[in-house]
Amino acid sequence: MSKKYFCEMHARTRRSESLPYFSQEFVRVWESPVFELKHSFLFHELDESQFPQEYPSAAAKLLLKVLRNTPIPDYDLDRVDNVVRRVAPLGAPLDLLEEICNELARLGYPPAAELRAWLRRGGF
DSSP: HHHHHHHHHHHHHHGGHHHHEEEEEEHHHHTSOOOOOOSSOHHHHHSSHHHHOOHHHHHHHHHHHHHHOSSSSTTHHHHHHHHHHGGGGTTOHHHHHHHHHHHHTTTTOOHHHHHHHHHTTOOO
């Protein structure tokens, strides 16, 4: 999948009626080759949407894929933290959520260790 395709799919998710499309297309993003998003509002929009409640595992997979393809710190990493805290109680796989914490730490997000500790305590 090209970066252009991912950006087009991302733009479609900005419309509320696109949530079902978004849930179907995340698999294509997950299986896509390496891509890079610059100046994306994906984390912000995911945090503001109902997608994480409706599809907690898919939301976690999408976050991990995007984080793994983020070469430098993004300005919305706190939004990733929010989504992780929302999907953990809904049954998103803990190993996947811990991988997200690893990526947050790699990107220099200071509260990544706190988030990992929260996940391990199971306080949700």
